[in-house]
Amino acid sequence: MILTPIGIDIKRYPAVFRHLKQFKPALEKRWDKGEHWWELRACDYYEEFTKPKIVFPGIAKEPRFVLDRQGTYTINTTYMLAVDDLLLLAVLNSDPMWAYCRERLTVIGDAGKGGRLRFFSQFVQAIPVPLASESDRAAISALAQKCLGARGEGCEEWEREIDERVAGLYGL
Numbered sequence: 194m195i196l197t198p199i200g201i202d203i204k205r206y207p208a209v210f211r212h213l214k215q216f217k218p219a220l221e222k223r224w225d226k227g228e229h230w231w232e233l234r235a236c237d238y239y240e241e242f243t244k245p246k247i248v249f250p251g252i253a254k255e256p257r258f259v260l261d262r263q264g265t266y267t268i269n270t271t272y273m274l275a276v277d278d279l280l281l282l283a284v285l286n287s288d289p290m291w292a293y294c295r296e297r298l299t300v301i302g303d304a305g306k307g308g309r310l311r312f313f314s315q316f317v318q319a320i321p322v323p324l325a326s327e328s329d330r331a332a333i334s335a336l337a338q339k340c341l342g343a344r345g346e347g348c349e350e351w352e353r354e355i356d357e358r359v360a361g362l363y364g365l
Contacts, residue, residue: 194266199227199235238275242266245277247285249317252301252309256286260341272314279334279341284322286352287359293320323362333358 195209203210213220213231220226225234243264250257251270260282267273274281284290298316302308325333336355340348 196239196266197227197232198239199232201232203229203231241273241275244275246273246275247278247282248273249285249312251312253312254307254309256291258282258285272312272317274314274317279337280325280330281322283333283337283355284359284362285317285320286355288356289360289363289365290320323359325362329358329362 195213197203197209197213203213210231217230221230223230227233227235245260245262248259248261248265248267248271251272260277260279261273262277294310294312297320299311299313300308301311333355336351336358339351340355
C-alpha cells in the first residue's frame with residue numbers, strides 16, 4: 194500500500210513517483226484526490242491506523258474482531274475501533290455478544306442459517322458493553338491474551354470461560 198497524504202514531498206520518493214506516474218491519467222480523474230494527482234484525499238483518521246486498534250470486517254457470519262498492535266492499514270471492507278482493550282475484544286468475540294448482534298444488526302440472508310451480519314462502525318459503536326469490575330476485567334483480559342498468544346489454536350476452554358464470564362457481566 195502506498196500512502197501519499199496531502200502535503201507529502203513526493204520528490205523524496207522517486208521510485209514511488211515513477212511507479213505512480215504510470216497511473217497518472219486515472220489518478221488525475223479521481224474526484225477524491227488531494228491537491229496533486231498523487232495525493233490521497235484528506236482524511237481525519239490516518240493516524241488512527243498507526244495506533245493499536247480492534248479491526249473487524251464489514252460483513253461476517255461469525256465473530257471476527259482482532260487486535261492490531263502493528264499499525265496495519267486496512268481497506269474499505271474493514272472497520273476499526275481505535276482502542277487497545279482486551280476486555281472489549283473478548284466481549285465483542287463472545288457468544289453472548291454474537292447472539293445480541295444476530296438480533297439487532299442488519300442480516301444478509303438468515304442469521305440462524307449461516308447468514309452474514311453487517312458490522313458498520315455506527316452499529317458496533319452502539320453495542321452495549323457491560324461494566325466490569327477490575328477483577329473481572331483482569332480475568333477476561335488474561336484469557337483473551339492467552340488466546341492471542343496461542344494465535345487462536347487450542348483456545349476452546351478459554352473461549353468457553355470468556356463466554357461464561359461475559360454472560361455473567363450481562364446478568365445472563
